[in-house]
Amino acid sequence: MPAITVEDIHKRYGATVAVDSLSLTVEPGEIIGVLGRNGAGKTTVVETIAGLRRPDRGQVRVLGLDPWRDRARLRQVLGVQLQSAALHAALTVRELVRLYRSFYADGADPDELIDLLGLADRRDTRFEKLSGGQQQRLSIALALVGNPRVALLDELSTGLDPQARRRIWAVVGQLRDDGVTVLLVSHLMEEVERLCDRVALIDRGRLIALDSPAGLIARAGRIAADTGTAAPCTTLDDAFLTLTGQPLRTARDSEEEPW
Structure with a gap:
């Protein structure tokens, strides 16, 4: 059984089509990257898989579970890290990780996970006092504290310095070794090439290519050669x-649409 199955999902916000008849299958233990320009529909796809948005049509299954009908069961096997997190500002790193650990029947040791993500010296720091990069690492810890079988990571290393980024890459590599399925949304080509088995390229809400990083490069090379x-x-x-005919980032990076 595939770890994630997305079948012909469609989502519209008013007059804007965010996701247009998109289908995708992710195999167990696979790391699949999702690339697309701002507003391409990446976040909507991730939030639909997580059960945070309901598609206008189509269906999603995660380990055979419906994200809406089987929400309680899905929470025990799915970890989600989104671009922004609304966490209690007065709680410390340790308190937040322990709180999230309490939501699961089984999970990681909170202190070990804090150490693994390089937050040991901030374990007693309130969330509101953390830097952006530290908040990002905490969000990853909260996504992984339940020892998920599937992890959705949206802009994994945004705001991280090179050392912290490589630490996180090592953590994701260990997830693969442990058989965890990862869907990774990223703007960093080095990150995608290093971590991902396949890459889903989304443009204007449609899946326009799905292949290994090397396969996408070869395909684009043939197109370039054919068109002179x-x-x-x-x-x-x-x-x-x-x-896609467009650069990955645009002049509106700081004003990214919510889809």
Whole structure:
């Protein structure tokens, strides 16, 4: 049974189609990256899989569970880290991780997870006093404290310095070794190339390509050759530009749409 099955989901916000008949299957133990420009529909896809949004049509299954009908059961096997977290500002790192651990029948040791994510020296610091990068690492800890079988990680390393980023990459690599399925939304090509087995390329709410990083580069290279494009296609960044016709980030990075 696939870890994640998305079948023909469609989601509209008013006159805007955020996700347009998108289907995707993620196998157990696979790390799949999701790439797309701002407003391409990535966040809506993640939130639909997590059961935070209901599609206008289509269906989603996570380990065979319906995110809406089987919400309580899904919470025990799914970990979710979103771009922004609304956490109690006065609670400390240790208090928050222990609180989230209490939601699960089985889970990780809170103190070990805090150490693993490089927050040992901030364990008694209130959430409101953490830097943006520290809050990000805490959000990852909260997503993983239940020892999930599937993890949804949206902009995993946003705001992290290079050392912290590599620490998080090592954690995600260990998830793969442990057989955890990961769906990773990212703008960092190095992160996607390093971590992901396959990459789903989303543009205007549609899945336009799904392949390994090397496969996407090769596909884009063939398109460039067929169309007589002079510039070689040797990186995932080149592939993204060739396949979508647009750079990954735009001038509106700081005003990203909620879908």
